[in-house]
Amino acid sequence: MASPLTLLMPVIPGTSLEAIAATLAEYEPTLHQALTSIGTVHYARTLLLDHSTANLQPTGQASDNYVIAVITEYDGSFNAYINDFVAQVGTVFDALLQFVVGGKALIPVANNVVAFQAFIAQNDASQHIPNNGGGGKDDNGLYQAYPYTVQTILAALD
Template sequence: MSSTPTTKQVQSPLNLKLTITKGKNEAILKYLGDPENSKAIEAGLKKVGTVHFARFLPEPGFLLGLSQTLWVITEFDGTFDDYITDFVNAMGPVFDALLSFVDAPPPLPVEDPKNSAAFGKWVKANDHASNLYSAYPNLTVQMILNS
């Protein structure tokens, strides 16, 4: 009986917890809901080219001010460091705008070379590890798009 060797899954999860400054919950949701901002976010995600899924998830009670937590949840290909670098290069201004609503953000602008490493450390410190099931563990975004 032969067994198929297992290959490491190519996708990784990011569960970024954003603590929104009190009084800015409604403003950040308005920012995210603005069609122009939504287009910029979508264009940036496409430009990064390694993101399978991405979403913003406010905790229950967020609009009532009972929670200050807004999650950025993504599944991506490659290493964490490459992912952060790609995001800084493709979406720096978008992240600067998002982080303007955050309590204790990293130094801005994130695309400034002296701030990009601090941004990566900040994301890593606010990322909450989780497992990730994938129905296609060996397929990257680019493999799927080009098939």
């Protein structure tokens, strides 16, 4: 059964939207390659949100209300997934955390694994009521059309 991650990271006020977008674009190939090598990620995407607009869409205007969202579905435990993130995607997070409130204290994430795990757990909307489906052991609020792991799906494609 897959688990969701909805990491919402508030951006340091005054940070340029263009700087965040450029960093995301620069690291996108690295991120895709790393997520493939992790082998437990069903889907992943990164969004820039502006919580000062009704539809959360960044307008490009100066704002102190930006949020970087990392949304994924993955197989396995939270801690194992975050450890894989640190090992495979640590440099990407190091680049993004420079823009995030409290993020600089976590850089490099490879030297701050426990603090990074705590930061993600605190900012993962999927782990908190009401977004976690009510908190039941097997109820994470995520609809799944199939019960298969990424590795089972990839093996079936070979």
